[in-house]
Amino acid sequence: MRKDKNLGPVLTGSFYICSMQSHPIGVFDSGYGGLTVFKEIAARLPQYDYIYLGDNGRAPYGNRSYDTVHQYTWECMQWFFKMGCPLVIVACNTASAKALRTIQQQDLPALGNDKRVLGVIRPTAEVIGNYTQTKEIGVLGTKGTVNSGSYLLEINKFFPDVNVHQLACPMWVPIIEYGEYNSEAADYFVKQYLDELLSKAPNIDTILLACTHYPLLMGKIKKYLPENIKVIAQGDIVAESLEDYLTRHPEMESSLTKGGSMQFFTTDDVNDFNDHGSIFFGKPVSAQHLHL
Numbered sequence: 148m149r150k151d152k153n154l155g156p157v158l159t160g161s162f163y164i165c166s167m168q169s170h171p172i173g174v175f176d177s178g179y180g181g182l183t184v185f186k187e188i189a190a191r192l193p194q195y196d197y198i199y200l201g202d203n204g205r206a207p208y209g210n211r212s213y214d215t216v217h218q219y220t221w222e223c224m225q226w227f228f229k230m231g232c233p234l235v236i237v238a239c240n241t242a243s244a245k246a247l248r249t250i251q252q253q254d255l256p257a258l259g260n261d262k263r264v265l266g267v268i269r270p271t272a273e274v275i276g277n278y279t280q281t282k283e284i285g286v287l288g289t290k291g292t293v294n295s296g297s298y299l300l301e302i303n304k305f306f307p308d309v310n311v312h313q314l315a316c317p318m319w320v321p322i323i324e325y326g327e328y329n330s331e332a333a334d335y336f337v338k339q340y341l342d343e344l345l346s347k348a349p350n351i352d353t354i355l356l357a358c359t360h361y362p363l364l365m366g367k368i369k370k371y372l373p374e375n376i377k378v379i380a381q382g383d384i385v386a387e388s389l390e391d392y393l394t395r396h397p398e399m400e401s402s403l404t405k406g407g408s409m410q411f412f413t414t415d416d417v418n419d420f421n422d423h424g425s426i427f428f429g430k431p432v433s434a435q436h437l438h439l
Contacts, residue, residue: 168231169196169231169404169406169408170196170231170232170233170402170403170404171195171196171197171198171230171231171232171403171404171408171410172188172195172196172197172198172232172234172235172236172389172403173197173198173199173200173224173227173230173232173234173235173236174188174197174198174199174200174235174236174238175199175200175202175220175223175224175227175235175236175237175238175239175242176199176200176201176202176237176238176239176242176359177201177202177203177205177206177207177208177219177239177241177242178201178202178203178206178207178324178360179201179203179324179360179420179423179424179426179427180238180239180320180358180359180360180427181199181201181238181239181359182199182201182359182424182427182428182432183359183360183362183363183380183381183382183427183428184236184238184267184359184381184382184385184386185197185199185238185428186382186427186428186429187382187383187385187386188236188382188385188386188389189409190386191386191387191389191390192386192389192390192393193407194405194407195403195404195405195407196403196404196405196406196407196408196409197408197409197410198227198230198232198409198410198411198412199409199410199411199412200223200226200227200412200413200414200437201411201412201413201414201415201420201424201434202219202223202413202414202439203413203414203415203416203419203420204413204414204415205219205414206415207241207289207320208239208241208242208245208291209241209289209290209291209292209317209320210289210290210291211245211291213245213246216241216242216245216246216291217245217246217249217250219242219246220237220239220242220245220246220247220250221246221249221250221254222439223439224250224254224264226437226439228258228262232262233261233262233263233399233402233403234262234263234264234265234399234403235262235263235264235265236265236266236267236385236389237264237265237266237267238267238359238385239267239359240267240268240288240289240292240357240358240359241289241291241292242266243266243267243268243297244268244291244292244295244297245291245295247264247266247268250264251264261398261399263399265389265392267359267381267385268297268298268301268357269301270384270385270387270388270389271298271301271355271357271381271384271385272298272301272302272304272305273305273388274384275302275306275309275353275355275379275384276302276305276306276309278353278377278379279309279352279353279377280352281350281351281352282306282308282309282310283309283310283312283348283350283351283352283353284302284309284310284311284312284351284353284354284355285311285312285313285314285344285345285348285351285353285354285355286298286311286312286313286314286354286355286357287313287314287315287316287319287340287344287354287355287356287357287358287361288313288315288316288357288358289315289316289317289320289358290315290317292315292357292358293313293314293315293357294315298311298313298355298357299311299313310348312344312347312348312351314340314343314344316336316340316358316361318336318340319336319337319340319358319360319361319364320358320360322336322364323360323361323363323364324360324423326423328363328364328367333364333367334367334370334371337364337367337368337370337371338371341368341371341372342371345372351376352375352376352377353376353377353379354368354372354376354377354378354379355379355381356368356378356379356380356381357381359381359382360427361380362380362382363426363427365378365380410435411424411432411433411434411435412434412435412436412437413434413435413436413437414436414437414438414439415436416436417434417435417436420432420434421433421434
């Protein structure tokens, strides 16, 4: 490993060799948001080794094309595999919506091995209908996630009697990443999008936060909603789904190393990642810089 004066520790090939001694679970996001999912996974399943990668240097993914999101995500998946991860969780709704299916159906079979990549949309869709009594659900996400229609498709598979009302909230991620989630500006944009959602679907009783950044706005979101509306974040859902997956796939579970370690990597500035990441993760993180 060498040092870059601006970016901190930088991976070199020798680290790959060292890393192959362990088989961690990979957790991926285009930036910080996946840390809210990783936080819950690590709390539920603390015994495993983990590697987290935030592709902050190329974020945000939300407005990028399907081809670009697939290219970036697949590059990161291949890095995880080189690091010894047999299983990677794509803790990013945009990457799950725009890249996961191609990776699962085309890229992984082409490798001819037993690597697995799982997303956050399918496990969420499998249970979200259980939360609603009115059969009316709101889904708040980035433009990329909403425009993909992935939640409409997946929820309909499991709960065809549930009506799903989507709304893109393009200002929420910038507000959060600029550290303004406790500001009056955040109140303004939170209320604006919630009012818009409820004006077109007043019978909603459940709202899914389909972006892993959005839990940082949970307090403000609940502030501007009627008490009868449940707000669901994805962290617990994905963590429970992963635990179930490992129970159903003992061959994968037994291949994972169990040292309780966590490593963090970013494709951008490590100091910035550590500052922001610690907020998303709920405790201090210390990242290394990665050149893909």
